[in-house]
Amino acid sequence: MACKKGHRKSVRGGSFFAVRHLSMFTQFELLISFLSEATASAAAESCGVDVKTAQRFYDNCRQIISDHIGYNPITFTEGPEFEVDELQIKKVRTTDNVVIPVQWVMGLLDRSTGKVIFIPVPDRTTPILMSKVNTLILVGSFVFTDELSSYNSVANNFHHHTVNHSADEDERSDLVDGEEINVHINTLEGMNAEVRSRMRHRSRRTRLRLHLILRELMFRHSNRNLFDCFKQHY
Secondary structure, three states, X not given: OOOOOOOOOOOOOOOOOOOOOXXXXXXXXXXXHHHOOOOHHHHHHHHOOOHHHHHHHHHHHHHHHHHHHHHOXXXXXXXXXXXXXXXXXXXXXOOOOOEEEEEEEEEXXXXXXXXXXXXXXXXXXXXXXXXXXXXXXXXOOEEEEEOOHHHHHHHHOOEEEEEOXXXXXXXXXXXXXXXXXXXXXXXXXXXXXXXXXXXXXXXXXXXXXXXXXXXHHHHHOOOOOOHHHHHOXX
């Protein structure tokens, strides 16, 4: 339908750019910076905006990714080798400004596809961790963990191999039916380090931000096209 004389229809209306107080050109620059994994501070400098503006734009992008995952969950369909580990983030604030002394995050990684699923969990007890393993990983797969006792029952449904970090063991090779398998959780530990790095600033260490960071990393390693998340917002 043609616009009435004297009225101009905004090209931003109903799009990803509708509620922004930045030019579309600047927003495209910020979006490209986000998709290419430039830091918010680097994006702010190159796009000529302040860091807080870039951070807010980035978090909005992460929220769109999170919503997309909500409608299209990431699942494991390949296997047969999975790494499982946990990490802790200290002093995380809730929306009520309550500080959680320690927030645990469980990670599960499919070696064959590189897909990773991160789940905030209340603790590292057997019922909590094993419920995720049994629900998300294909029965009969190879599961690699450290020697945390909560994983002792993994062997009930999976081929369980552990790496002994307390003995300074990072990796080893085991023979299974004449085939050599690499026993380690190094790939997932590298992703855990990335989560810690992104949450290193205490002033921005909130439960919501942790959720968004985890969803972003999950999507980036899901082999999906990042632009798919934003198409419906253009």
